[in-house]
Amino acid sequence: MSxxxxxxxxxxxxxxxPDKTQALLPCLYVAQEKCGCLTExxxxxxxxxxxxxxxxxxxxxxxxSMFSFEKKGKFVIRICMSLPCYLRGSREILEAxxxxxxxxxxxxxxxxxxxxxxxxxxxxxxxxxxxxxxNKKIYGNLTPQKAREIIRRYKQEKDK
Numbered sequence: 001m002s003x004x005x006x007x008x009x010x011x012x013x014x015x016x017x018p019d020k021t022q023a024l025l026p027c028l029y030v031a032q033e034k035c036g037c038l039t040e041x042x043x044x045x046x047x048x049x050x051x052x053x054x055x056x057x058x059x060x061x062x063x064x065s066m067f068s069f070e071k072k073g074k075f076v077i078r079i080c081m082s083l084p085c086y087l088r089g090s091r092e093i094l095e096a097x098x099x100x101x102x103x104x105x106x107x108x109x110x111x112x113x114x115x116x117x118x119x120x121x122x123x124x125x126x127x128x129x130x131x132x133x134x135n136k137k138i139y140g141n142l143t144p145q146k147a148r149e150i151i152r153r154y155k156q157e158k159d160k
Contacts, residue, residue: 003045005034010049020050024060028067037071065120073109073116075154079132080123089143090130094119096144097132101151115154 003010009030017023024046031042038061047054061067065078079085079094094117098106102115109116125131128140132147139150 003031003042006031006042009034010046014049021052024050024052024057028057028061028064032067037068039069065118071109071113073113075115075134077115077117077132077134077151078120078123079117080121080125080130081119082122082126082129084126085123085130088129092144093130093132093142093147096147097151101148101155115151 006027010027013023013026013030014020017026027046027050028038028042031038031046035042043054043057043061046052047057050057061069077097079090079097081090081094094106098104098117102110102117104110104115104117106117106119123131123133123138125133125138125140128138130142131138131140132142132150133139134150134154139146
């Protein structure tokens with residue numbers, strides 16, 4: 001993907017943050033949203049524009065699970081595997097979603113790129129453990145049955 005889709009928003013971000021390094025995360029977020037994934041072109045552009053070593057840009061990208069170099073599905077399902085969620089059944093939630101609902105393995109996408117499933121270290125939702133997030137929508141106090149039902153609703157949704 002080209003940075004052309006992002007250039008205008010990048011410029012707004014550059015103006016908003018006088019400290020160049022503070023602009024990196026917002027720029028990466030914009031690029032991920034607009035392009036669907038990050039590319040070498042985006043990394044090179046941001047490293048040069050923000051006067052950062054490319055390795056620093058890569059280290060930020062690989063640290064945060066929300067960033068990816070591969071296109072993800074229309075619905076990205078993140079299941080929290082933190083200790084509070086794990087103790088309340090997140091492993092069973094993951095199995096229900098992956099094996100029974102989508103028939104893919106963790107960190108994979110369905111063939112039609114409708115779903116991507118990602119176990120994550122923490123969603124910061126301990127108060128409603130076990131939790132999952134589909135795109136930006138949060139689901140908590142899950143059981144395997146509730147998780148299956150949520151996925152069924154998403155499976156029925158037509159691509160827009």
